Amino acid sequence: xxxxxxxxxxxxxxxxxxxxxxxxxxxxxxxxxxxxxxxxxxxxxxxxxxxxxxxxxxxxxxxxxxxxxxxxxxxxxxxxxxxxxxxxxxxxxxxxxxxxxxxxxxxxxxxxxxxxxxxxxxxxxxxxxxxxxxxxxxxxxxxxxxxxxxxxxxxxxxxxxxxxxxxxxxxxxxxxxxxxxxxxxxxxxxxxxxxxxxxxxxxxxxxxxxxxxxxxxxxxxxxxxxxxxxxxxxxxxxxxxxxxxxxxxxxxxxxxxxxxxxxxxxxxxxxxxxxxxxxxxxxxxxxxxxxxxxxx
Numbered sequence: 001x002x003x004x005x006x007x008x009x010x011x012x013x014x015x016x017x018x019x020x021x022x023x024x025x026x027x028x029x030x031x032x033x034x035x036x037x038x039x040x041x042x043x044x045x046x047x048x049x050x051x052x053x054x055x056x057x058x059x060x061x062x063x064x065x066x067x068x069x070x071x072x073x074x075x076x077x078x079x080x081x082x083x084x085x086x087x088x089x090x091x092x093x094x095x096x097x098x099x100x101x102x103x104x105x106x107x108x109x110x111x112x113x114x115x116x117x118x119x120x121x122x123x124x125x126x127x128x129x130x131x132x133x134x135x136x137x138x139x140x141x142x143x144x145x146x147x148x149x150x151x152x153x154x155x156x157x158x159x160x161x162x163x164x165x166x167x168x169x170x171x172x173x174x175x176x177x178x179x180x181x182x183x184x185x186x187x188x189x190x191x192x193x194x195x196x197x198x199x200x201x202x203x204x205x206x207x208x209x210x211x212x213x214x215x216x217x218x219x220x221x222x223x224x225x226x227x228x229x230x231x232x233x234x235x236x237x238x239x240x241x242x243x244x245x246x247x248x249x250x251x252x253x254x255x256x257x258x259x260x261x262x263x264x265x266x267x268x269x270x271x272x273x274x275x276x277x278x279x280x281x282x283x284x285x286x287x288x289x290x291x292x293x294x295x296x
Contacts, residue, residue, distance in 0.1 A: 033063075047077070057096060109284060163185070169277065220260070223251060
């Protein structure tokens, strides 16, 4: 069985489950991406700020798979926002990935205090899309308000918005906005990887240890992580779980041989606490985004 395919608002097809490589070291990234591709993944999500685009490209080339078989998604970091700056950010990313065309290119964060730069960056994405250098464009960590401001000033509706989304933070209003505008919801931290964010997640409860999820896992004979990923899948979302462990990488995509009932889905929905584990995009300090992305 192959992973279900989601269709973006411009017709580009995206496997519903992909591999995330946030906080994967360059050395770990090659091994992780290779393991993912061998396990059947056909979507890899990286970012300029992760420092491992080059290794994603290396693993892709070494896989022997045809280029068109794998959807590669990456992100422009905020220090490269601005029209000309973002066009150059594409050149940096494509050079590191070793790809002439990037499948999905998105903005990593809004900059609420300098939203004019955010808009200029997205207009550069529109130019890259128009020129055929990227197949789809989108954003990450945008709220409904950020999306509305962006869409008022630009032409191409984002194909997706990659946001924190897991059973403890389900983002219902944002998902509703996405549905109204045909924007795909893509979940980072889809299984609640709160420990990624020291300083933001201090004192938070681990989703993986939740008694309800453990009970559901026992009911269906799967792990809590598999239950959460199946929940995303059945609700029509893209999810990009991160792991560098080949066994867990394979486990995270092994979710096609069971189905959660409506009652089981509702029990997961009811876990929502309405609180973030990661940074709030409305209050992100521009100084946190000031580090430069290397040229090579």
